[in-house]
Amino acid sequence: MTTIDLKKHLIQRISEIEDMAFLEAIKTILDSKSQILHLTSEQREEIKQSQDQINQGLFTSHDQLDEEFEKWANKN
Structure with a gap:
């Protein structure tokens, strides 16, 4: 079709x-x-910086956050 x-x-x-x-x-x-989503130049720059950080491995995965939360929750 x-x-x-x-x-x-x-x-x-x-x-x-x-x-x-x-x-x-x-x-x-x-x-x-x-x-259509209109972004400011600052927003586009922040997105580019975030993508660069991800490409460099500078992020925390959801699983890692879950583990950190569990450790924090068990301390309290």
Whole structure:
């Protein structure tokens, strides 16, 4: 199925739906897909720095945090 075929199929299926809640749910999905996130230059720089830190192995995994929490919780 091509993109055009799929769009036509979806349009047809949506046009048959009478359930307002379901249509609103579809609208929510479509709206969330079309939202563009605008970042400031500072935010983009922070993301780049975070990615660099991850690439250098400078992070704590979820499992490591769980272990640290367990140690902390058992001390109290």
